[in-house]
Amino acid sequence: MxxxxxxxxxxxxxxxxxxxxxxxxxxxxxxxxxxxxxxxxxxxxxxxxxxxxxxxxxxxxxxxxxxxxxxxxxxxxxxxxxxxxxxxxxxxxxxxxxxxxxxxxxxxxxxxxxxxxxxxxxxxxxxxxxxxxxxxxxxxxxxxxxxxxxxxxxxxxxxxxAAPIIDSDSIDLASAFWASRYDKGDADYLNCPMNQAQYDGFWQALVSADVSELHEFESLRLFEGCMPVEELARRGRDTLRFGPMKPVGLVDPRTGKRPYAAVQLRKENTSGSLLNIVGFQTRLTRSEQRRVFRMIPGLAQAEFLRYGMMxxxxxxxxxxxxxxxxxxxxxxxxxxxxxxxxxxxxxxxxxxxxxxxxxxxxxxxxxxxxxxxxxxxxxxxxxxxxxxxxxxxxxxxxxxxxxxxxxxxxxxxxxxxxxxxxxxxxxxxxxxxxxxxxxxx
Ligand SMILES: Cc1cc2nc3c(=O)[nH]c(=O)nc-3n(C[C@H](O)[C@H](O)[C@H](O)COP(=O)(O)OP(=O)(O)OC[C@H]3O[C@@H](n4cnc5c(N)ncnc54)[C@H](O)[C@@H]3O)c2cc1C
The missing domain is CATH 3.50.50.60 (FAD/NAD(P)-binding domain)
Incomplete structure (x- = not known):
């Protein structure tokens, strides 16, 4: 043999x-x-x-x-x-x-x-x-x-x-636009703009959503690295607007104005078929990720190819x-x-x-x-x-x-x-x- x-x-x-x-x-x-x-x-x-x-x-x-x-x-x-x-x-x-x-x-x-x-x-x-x-x-x-x-x-x-990864085919492009901040470089980000009412509703849903339990062996390392998006949100109503959802440098082509807040998605592969939600690493349960993140304009029918996790x-x-x-x-x-x-x-x-x-x-x-x-x-x-x-x-x-x-x-x-x-x-x-x-x- x-x-x-x-x-x-x-x-x-x-x-x-x-x-x-x-x-x-x-x-x-x-x-x-x-x-x-x-x-x-x-x-x-x-x-x-x-x-x-x-x-x-x-x-x-x-x-x-x-x-x-x-x-x-x-x-x-x-x-x-x-x-x-x-x-x-x-x-x-x-x-x-x-x-x-x-x-x-x-x-x-x-x-x-x-x-x-x-x-x-x-x-x-x-x-x-x-x-x-x-x-x-x-x-x-x-x-x-x-x-x-x-x-x-x-x-x-x-x-x-990890932040969730979304199938780009499942995004409603009528509610989102491709651009980089201040139009620098190529239009590399898909931006999902929110008005104040949309942001408030999203923030409320996020801070009250269910998170999965941490195993004891994971808790030590969790907050040393990057912060889950729901934890950031709990720090204050506007923390996300000054963090991963900041709208600076963006102009919504449908209104000609800067949105109140914006979620950005970035290509995960060269063909652009996979998009990750930038800065949205999360401990929300899978069903809560579906419920809450589908409130983001353009993501109502989003198909999650990989859920966020920590x-x-x-x-x-x-x-x-x-x-x-x-x-x-x-x-x-x-x-x-x-x-x-x-x-x-x-x-x-x-x-x-x-x-x-x-x-x-x-x-x-x-x-x-x-x-x-x-x-x-x-x-x-x-x-x-x-x-x-x-x-x-x-x-x-x-x-x-x-x-x-x-x-x-x-x-x-x-x-x-x-x-x-x-x-x-x-x-x-x-x-x-x-x-x-x-x-x-
Ligand atoms: C907490 C937790 C929850 C998860 N939940 C899910 C889930 O719900 N669904 C899902 O699809 N995936 C889940 N995963 C991922 C899951 O672990 C993998 O999908 C799958 O088990 C990985 O298979 P594997 O063979 O690579 O590792 P494992 O199935 O973990 O097998 C690795 C083996 O190597 C052995 N081993 C490790 N070190 C040594 C060593 N030095 N010498 C000899 N043996 C060693 C271990 O005892 C173990 O038997 C979870 C992972 C974790 C950590």
């Missing part, structure tokens, strides 16, 4: 990676620190423990999470198989009985004779051999320190304070270090998988685990690594974590903005239908091209 692959972390990504590599005939050493050492959010010794919600997101055809699930099923993902087997009724979402689900993944991984399970904390990246690091957003501090040393201190983030999250600067195969540019024998790459979410982490597991196995076999097509949901995630884009690198859930836009312009639903059909065609071509290779099982 070919060389061993060491997988560190048996969460969503590591379990999938180990199972895929073993399935491709490679001996795997899977290193998991629980139960001897745990994280502040895990509470069982099981693999693929869901640390919060038991929902794995929408399973509806026509959505980006639905497309990702379809691809994972077609590629024989063990996590998807166990999720389908532990499904509980939840409308069009895929929700699972968390105990059954994690027990299922643990059983499947343990049943593979190719996988040796080692229950200990990894304190560093092994000096030799093929390694997959899949230690997640709560990577143990000792290993996080070693990863920082390995990649360069400034390339590891420990905290995620939580501990260990992730590397993917585009600086990763290839689309998920191996490190400078040290190709080391792969990264899961949330530590800068994807967000249970199944996005699983998807990168699948890619890293397959590629680590291909490397062990001495075969050429596989680059999943950018037009697929799996490939788009790998592309996101490995390609420099405009603005700061931010973790991302799967969404249509990551997939290439169709060549001809089309209305939103038609555009998505085309993206899905292109993704399906690209995945078929990819699998056809791999026929006779290790991926063909």
């Amino acid at each position: 070919p060389n061993e692959v060491t997988v560190i972390g048996a969460g969503m990504a590591g379990s999938e990676a180990a199972w895929q590599a073993a399935h491709l005939g490679v001996r795997v050493k899977l290193v998991e620190m629980r139960p001897a050492v745990s994280t502040p959010a895990h509470s069982t010794p099981d693999f693929a423990e869901l640390v919060c919600s038991n929902s794995l997101g929408s399973d509806r055809e026509g959505t980006a999470p639905g497309l990702l699930k379809e691809e994972l099923r077609s590629l024989g993902s063990v996590v998807m198989q166990c999720a389908d087997g532990a499904r509980v009724p939840a409308g069009q979402a895929l929700a699972v009985d968390r105990t059954l689900f994690s027990a299922g993944v643990t059983r499947q991984v343990e049943s593979m004779s190719e996988i040796e399970i080692v229950r200990e904390q990894a304190l560093g990246i092994p000096d030799e051999g093929i390694v997959i690091v899949a230690t997640g957003p709560l990577t143990s501090p000792a290993l996080a320190g070693e990863i920082a040393r390995f990649l360069g201190e400034e390339h590891l983030h420990f905290f995620d304070a 939580h501990r999250n260990t992730y590397i600067n993917g585009p600086a270090h990763l290839c689309p195969t998920l191996s490190l540019k400078r040290t190709p024998r080391v792969f990264m998988a899961g949330q530590i790459t800068g994807v967000e979410g249970y199944l996005e982490s699983t998807a990168t685990g699948l890619v890293a597991g397959v590629n680590a196995a291909l490397m062990a076999h001495g075969a050429e690594l596989a680059v999943f097509p950018r037009a697929t949901a799996m490939g788009a995630l790998c592309w996101h974590v490995s390609t420099p884009a405009a603005g700061d690198y931010q973790p991302m859930n799967v969404n249509f903005g990551l997939l290439p836009a169709p060549a001809v312009s089309a209305r939103r639903n038609e555009k998505r239908a085309r993206q899905i059909s292109e993704a399906r065609a690209a995945m078929s071509r990819f699998m056809e091209g791999r026929r006779g290779h290790e991926l063909d099982r």
